[in-house]
Amino acid sequence: GILWTVLKYLAILVIIIVIKNTNPRVRIDQAVKFFWFYLTPVAVAAFVLAVLGQILGIAWL
Numbered sequence: 726g727i728l729w730t731v732l733k734y735l736a737i738l739v740i741i742i743v744i745k746n747t748n749p750r751v752r753i754d755q756a757v758k759f760f761w762f763y764l765t766p767v768a769v770a771a772f773v774l775a776v777l778g779q780i781l782g783i784a785w786l
Contacts, residue, residue: 751759778784
């Protein structure tokens with residue numbers, strides 16, 4: 726019940742705090758480079774796969 730929910734909340738909170746305090750601050754140029762060179766190709770590939778799935782009638786989900 727409520728105790729389990731509070732414990733899960735605290736576990737997630739501790740994980741977030743540990744990650745935030747152990748990683749250095751990311752500069753804006755580092756973030757932009759990460760998004761353009763890593764996340765944008767992944768997003769484009771996901772979009773292409775979704776469109777192909779719709780065209781070919783493949784229901785993945």
